[in-house]
Amino acid sequence: xxxxxxxxxxxxxxxxxxxxxxxxxxxxxxxxxxxxxxxxxxxxxxxxxxxxxxxxxxxxxxxxxxxxxxxxxxxxxxxxxxxxxxxxxxxxxxxxxxxxxxxxxxxxxxxxxxxxxxxxxxxxxxxxxxxxxxxxxxxxxxxxxxxxxxxxxxxxxxxxxxxxxxxxxxxxxxxxxxxxxxxxxxxxxxxxxxxxxxxxxxxxxxxxxxxxxxxxxxxxxxxxxxxxxxxxxxxxxxxxxxxxxxxxxxxxxxxxxxxxxxxxxxxxxxxxxxxxxxxxxxxxxxxxxxxxxxxxxxxxxxxxxxxxxxxxxxxxxxxxxxxxxxxxxxxxxxxxxxx
Amino acid sequence: xxxxxxxxxxxxxxxxxxxxxxxxxxxxxxxxxxxxxxxxxxxxxxxxxxxxxxxxxxxxxxxxxxxxxxxxxxxxxxxxxxxxxxxxxxxxxxxxxxxxxxxxxxxxxxxxxxxxxxxxxxxxxxxxxxxxxxxxxxxxxxxxxxxxxxxxxxxxxxxxxxxxxxxxxxxxxxxxxxxxxxxxxxxxxxxxxxxxxxxxxxxxxxxxxxxxxxxxxxxxxxxxxxxxxxxxxxxxxxxxxxxxxxxxxxxxxxxxxxxxxxxxxxxxxxxxxxxxxxxxxxxxxxxxxxxxxxxxxxxxxxxxxxxxxxxxxxxxxxxxxxxxxxxxxxxxxx
Numbered sequence: 001x002x003x004x005x006x007x008x009x010x011x012x013x014x015x016x017x018x019x020x021x022x023x024x025x026x027x028x029x030x031x032x033x034x035x036x037x038x039x040x041x042x043x044x045x046x047x048x049x050x051x052x053x054x055x056x057x058x059x060x061x062x063x064x065x066x067x068x069x070x071x072x073x074x075x076x077x078x079x080x081x082x083x084x085x086x087x088x089x090x091x092x093x094x095x096x097x098x099x100x101x102x103x104x105x106x107x108x109x110x111x112x113x114x115x116x117x118x119x120x121x122x123x124x125x126x127x128x129x130x131x132x133x134x135x136x137x138x139x140x141x142x143x144x145x146x147x148x149x150x151x152x153x154x155x156x157x158x159x160x161x162x163x164x165x166x167x168x169x170x171x172x173x174x175x176x177x178x179x180x181x182x183x184x185x186x187x188x189x190x191x192x193x194x195x196x197x198x199x200x201x202x203x204x205x206x207x208x209x210x211x212x213x214x215x216x217x218x219x220x221x222x223x224x225x226x227x228x229x230x231x232x233x234x235x236x237x238x239x240x241x242x243x244x245x246x247x248x249x250x251x252x253x254x255x256x257x258x259x260x261x262x263x264x265x266x267x268x269x270x271x272x273x274x275x276x277x278x279x280x281x282x283x284x285x286x287x288x289x290x291x292x293x294x295x296x297x298x299x300x301x302x303x304x305x306x307x308x309x310x311x312x313x314x315x316x317x318x319x320x321x322x323x324x325x326x327x328x329x330x331x332x333x334x335x336x337x338x339x
Numbered sequence: 340x341x342x343x344x345x346x347x348x349x350x351x352x353x354x355x356x357x358x359x360x361x362x363x364x365x366x367x368x369x370x371x372x373x374x375x376x377x378x379x380x381x382x383x384x385x386x387x388x389x390x391x392x393x394x395x396x397x398x399x400x401x402x403x404x405x406x407x408x409x410x411x412x413x414x415x416x417x418x419x420x421x422x423x424x425x426x427x428x429x430x431x432x433x434x435x436x437x438x439x440x441x442x443x444x445x446x447x448x449x450x451x452x453x454x455x456x457x458x459x460x461x462x463x464x465x466x467x468x469x470x471x472x473x474x475x476x477x478x479x480x481x482x483x484x485x486x487x488x489x490x491x492x493x494x495x496x497x498x499x500x501x502x503x504x505x506x507x508x509x510x511x512x513x514x515x516x517x518x519x520x521x522x523x524x525x526x527x528x529x530x531x532x533x534x535x536x537x538x539x540x541x542x543x544x545x546x547x548x549x550x551x552x553x554x555x556x557x558x559x560x561x562x563x564x565x566x567x568x569x570x571x572x573x574x575x576x577x578x579x580x581x582x583x584x585x586x587x588x589x590x591x592x593x594x595x596x597x598x599x600x601x602x603x604x605x606x607x608x609x610x611x612x613x614x615x616x617x618x619x620x621x622x623x624x625x626x627x628x629x630x631x632x633x634x635x636x637x638x639x640x641x642x643x644x645x646x647x648x649x650x651x652x653x654x655x656x657x658x659x660x661x662x663x664x665x666x667x668x669x670x671x672x673x
Contacts, residue, residue, distance in 0.1 A: 042529075188597045191599075192597035192613050214526065216601035217601045220600065245603075258531035260559065269535055269560065272531070275498065
């Protein structure tokens with residue numbers, strides 16, 4: 001089996017006082033062994049909710065996976081009991097959160113937090129677990145691991161804390177690692193260190209990574225495949241090269257062209273007008289139609305089908321229908337320009 | 340940037356802002372920072388968190404009292420004793436846009452009252468009708484509409500709130516605006532909207548900006564000149580194209596090479612300068628050059644001597660011993 005994780009038509013809703021918020025609407029995704037997939041999108045696009053639904057970390061009282069299946073090595077995670085899920089969480093699939101300041105327990109030593117998972121999932125003795133924890137800290141590049149293992153999170157800097165979080169996530173050799181904005185809270189020079197570390201670790205351990213981010217630069221740096229999310233749906237997916245060099249969806253064009261390029265001359269940025277749709281009452285048709293400069297009547301009325309551009313590159317846009325007018329992407333969306 | 344007549348609007352000289360953090364420890368957030376801002380230009384200030392860029396902005400506008408140094412605005416001293424009237428007239432000329440559009444608008448006030456607060460304080464409207472006219476005009480300038488005037492902040496999205504923050508700053512017709520990370524709380528597609536708006540307003544009204552941010556690519560886009568800060572010092576200052584094409588200071592070089600570029604091919608082939616370690620504590624910064632603990636080119640002299648602020652090329656200032664010719668010739672003679 002090539003796909004280690006498969007999401008088929010996943011729908012997630014939140015029940016709020018204002019009504020049902022349809023945060024994720026019909027997401028199809030797959031993750032192959034050892035690859036790294038990025039999910040990009042703005043806040044509220046449903047990227048974090050998608051990842052949390054894989055881990056079953058959404059609040060049970062207010063949210064619900066309404067439809068669809070999440071297959072991990074052929075088992076549907078949505079149907080597992082909490083006890084069964086506990087066995088998978090942290091050992092088979094683990095997660096790195098955005099903020100290293102809040103994802104560590106301030107009252108526990110760093111070593112204890114790394115050992116927690118090892119003791120629980122792998123039945124290691126205290127000494128074995130400690131040895132493993134020291135090795136893990138060494139692996140993520142923390143100097144003097146024998147000493148630092150007894151320190152508390154507040155004694156670490158932000159970048160070092162994120163390294164500890166990564167060490168905890170990798171402790172049980174997970175098959176899938178979900179990284180939810182792993183570098184957003186960090187400074188640029190520290191971000192470069194962490195990205196370097198993650199790339200290095202992926203090569204060493206062969207863990208498949210789902211990277212959730214809004215930063216296209218980070219995507220280009222770390223991922224082999226990309227899924228672009230908007231309004232709770234995936235609007236475009238493909239290999240990183242396909243999505244960056246041959247984007248087909250107007251939202252992807254907008255994202256690529258609204259970022260200033262370091263080598264560009266002073267020009268007005270191509271901004272995407274308007275704001276994202278309200279998912280309390282999601283639009284009937286394409287979620288991007290209201291902000292799309294190429295929108296047609298059909299976009300407002302009907303959800304576009306997914307069109308295969310290549311066997312790996314898929315886009316949900318009416319412009320790719322054979323009856324639609326031919327539209328060229330704006331110049332600013334062409335990454336690398338001259339190439 | 341062809342600025343023919345460069346008229347100084349703001350002069351910052353040896354600005355210092357120290358905070359007492361107990362037990363005789365002093366945090367030197369800003370230490371000996373000097374720069375000028377010319378009329379009509381945008382000066383960008385970049386650096387990592389904790390480098391003192393926001394403190395610099397806040398001290399310039401006198402949200403903090405400076406520990407030392409001068410800020411001169413159109414020849415007049417900003418700090419020091421001032422009568423109420425003087426302070427008021429000065430406040431009218433200089434305004435600020437804040438980072439967090441959620442925290443910087445009073446949730447109990449309507450948008451019209453938020454925007455008109457400055458108009459009321461400075462008595463810029465004769466009667467209620469004129470006041471509302473101005474509010475409407477400002478709302479339209481920033482791309483909102485009249486109907487928004489009687490609403491409350493929670494009814495707006497982040498990007499819209501930041502537009503309200505801009506309208507509030509514009510209400511008193513300032514010449515100079517300090518924008519402290521105005522876009523970092525916003526989504527990418529909304530960031531571009533706000534930056535475009537700020538650039539448009541600058542063109543129409545001849546505004547001068549101090550643009551503080553950590554997003555280097557956005558700073559390059561909006562700024563004429565850019566200053567790079569590290570641990571309370573400015574380490575390099577140059578015109579933005581020059582700075583990005585030929586950075587001189589090792590820190591600037593590392594900072595630029597660390598930005599991930601949204602281009603997979605470039606990312607695959609790029610050689611990065613990855614800095615070792617973390618930012619040292621500003622309470623006990625390293626002696627000599629503050630960057631030396633992470634600098635790949637550090638020499639002996641860097642530990643003992645603070646680098647001079649010198650003009651390595653025309654208009655390109657840097658504080659680094661590598662470019663100190665006096666020092667280098669001295670070394671050769673020895």
